[in-house]
Amino acid sequence: MARAKDFLMLAMARKTSYEFTERKVPKTAVKKILEAARWAPSSHNGQPWSFIVVEDRHTVERVLQACYYGLFHTDPPLIIVAVLEPMHAEQQDQLKEDLAEVIANHKYMDISLPVVNMTYEAESLGISSCILSLAVKEANSILKVPEGCDAILAVGLGYEKKGAFQRARQRKELPEFVFHERYGKKK
Numbered sequence: 424m425a426r427a428k429d430f431l432m433l434a435m436a437r438k439t440s441y442e443f444t445e446r447k448v449p450k451t452a453v454k455k456i457l458e459a460a461r462w463a464p465s466s467h468n469g470q471p472w473s474f475i476v477v478e479d480r481h482t483v484e485r486v487l488q489a490c491y492y493g494l495f496h497t498d499p500p501l502i503i504v505a506v507l508e509p510m511h512a513e514q515q516d517q518l519k520e521d522l523a524e525v526i527a528n529h530k531y532m533d534i535s536l537p538v539v540n541m542t543y544e545a546e547s548l549g550i551s552s553c554i555l556s557l558a559v560k561e562a563n564s565i566l567k568v569p570e571g572c573d574a575i576l577a578v579g580l581g582y583e584k585k586g587a588f589q590r591a592r593q594r595k596e597l598p599e600f601v602f603h604e605r606y607g608k609k610k
Contacts, residue, residue, distance in 0.1 A: 442496070452548050459541055
């Protein structure tokens, strides 16, 4: 199995893109990005997701309009929508806590991990990305997502325009949020 050369460098290089060119994302790249999503970790290896690849310009525009904060983006040429699937009965047998509590605590983590994997794979391929939070009912309606499933997140993919708007990329220093043995305890 191949080893990543330097994941930290990849993580530091990845940024949100706000403006995209019209250049299409190659099908081979889309397949690799989806493969990265497929290999994301999930609670009890439940893999409670499916993905909708959206390339139709009109549908891309409609999905962007169903985002809570996506209207500042130019339309990427491609969006991959992450759909949260319900937990299956055979997976419920693996749980030792109240099912509702476990699902509530894990479902958003489970759907976000493949989305993050997609953005890092895209970055490794030289493809820009943005993560979009969807208004679920509206997105479900646009994409004909069945009842019991929820279109939660989308990843816009494409190539960033030269000179595109970019927010300042600042991060807190580790001592500001890393504690030892208990919350608030500094080393």
